Amino acid sequence: MTGEENLYLQTGRINRSVVVLGEVLWDLFEDSRRLGGAPLNFAAHARRLGHNVSLISAIGADPLGDEAAQSITALDLDTTFLQRTKRFDTGTARVQLGPGDRTRFVIDRPAAYDAIFLSNRDIECLRKLAPEWFYYGTLFAATPEGEEVLCRLLDALPGATRFYDLNLRPGCYSEALVKRLLARANVVKLNEEELESVHEFTGLPFDMEAFCREGARRYGWMAVCLTLGARGCALLACGEYVEAEGHAVEVVDPVGAGDAFAAAFLHGLISEWPAAQIAAFANRVGALVASRRGAIPDWTVREVVAL
Numbered sequence: 001m002t003g004e005e006n007l008y009l010q011t012g013r014i015n016r017s018v019v020v021l022g023e024v025l026w027d028l029f030e031d032s033r034r035l036g037g038a039p040l041n042f043a044a045h046a047r048r049l050g051h052n053v054s055l056i057s058a059i060g061a062d063p064l065g066d067e068a069a070q071s072i073t074a075l076d077l078d079t080t081f082l083q084r085t086k087r088f089d090t091g092t093a094r095v096q097l098g099p100g101d102r103t104r105f106v107i108d109r110p111a112a113y114d115a116i117f118l119s120n121r122d123i124e125c126l127r128k129l130a131p132e133w134f135y136y137g138t139l140f141a142a143t144p145e146g147e148e149v150l151c152r153l154l155d156a157l158p159g160a161t162r163f164y165d166l167n168l169r170p171g172c173y174s175e176a177l178v179k180r181l182l183a184r185a186n187v188v189k190l191n192e193e194e195l196e197s198v199h200e201f202t203g204l205p206f207d208m209e210a211f212c213r214e215g216a217r218r219y220g221w222m223a224v225c226l227t228l229g230a231r232g233c234a235l236l237a238c239g240e241y242v243e244a245e246g247h248a249v250e251v252v253d254p255v256g257a258g259d260a261f262a263a264a265f266l267h268g269l270i271s272e273w274p275a276a277q278i279a280a281f282a283n284r285v286g287a288l289v290a291s292r293r294g295a296i297p298d299w300t301v302r303e304v305v306a307l
Helices: 003-009 038-048 063-074 120-129 144-156 175-183 192-202 208-219 257-270 275-290 301-306
Strands: 017-021 025-028 033-036 052-060 082-085 091-096 104-108 133-136 161-165 187-191 223-227 233-237 240-244
Touching: 017 038, 017 120, 017 144, 033 038, 033 063, 038 052, 038 133, 038 257, 052 063, 063 082, 120 144, 133 144, 133 257, 161 257, 175 192, 175 208, 187 192, 187 257, 192 208, 192 223, 208 223, 208 233, 208 240, 223 257, 223 275, 233 257, 233 275, 240 275, 257 275, 275 301
Parallel strands: 017 052, 017 133, 025 091, 052 082, 133 161, 161 187, 187 223
Antiparallel strands: 025 033, 091 104, 223 233, 233 240
16 A cells, blocks of 8 residues: 555544535436435535535425435434425436536526525524535526525635535526636636636636636635546645546446545645645545446545555
8 A cells, every 4th residue: 555545544534614505406317316416415525534514505395305305314414504495396407418527417496405595593603613614616606695695604704715616507607606706715626618618707828737826826726626537637736736647437427526526625635635645536536436326425435545
């Protein structure tokens, strides 16, 4: 076993509090449905890496909501802020699997997560929780009400490091929104398609290293990661830039692999690993999840090391 692999096996010894905001929904395939939503997937994988994760979302007062509630409870997440609503049905997304990692989602809106409401008491409870990290994406913030909830939390939790995973979905974002969310982030994760959009929106360079360095200079990002599918990733952390090759696996289900990668990226930053080790670990976790069915399959760090 290499020193790097031994370092990975120490995962779980450093625990941090993480608050995750966003959608819980059912991914609808031709032959099945599976619980997902990028924030929930990320939360589950971050919890598997040993962190204390609080999920802020909403599900409907319907059978899909009942089933989701049972599944989420089994993931060992803090569900204090998981709400039930009669306003809208539990979220769903129709999944269209394409070549490679070109998966498309048709999002059904409005959905239960669009009804998230945080009272003054909820905000005060979150302040007392004092999370060290706060995760958000674009989909939930794509409505004025969602962005208002997000901004309220960003203002209420100034001590939390802000992790923005773009996860752009067609029809669920605008140039102005993405620019606002990028400006409020400390850490950013995006894929190659999203790089094209951000390049167009902001004028940041299209070259990967130049994009990372100029983004960090302009917005003050402490870290940024560009995922490249099977080819691995490019990553800048604390001024150190690396490009890391991916791991060759038989892809069984690409849905959720990027969210697992994001959780591993977060864990590497929390653990203060060098950029090369963060990238290698995140690539391994993403590949392992892609090789299994479902966005939140069972996996262990030992399996990651053995990959």
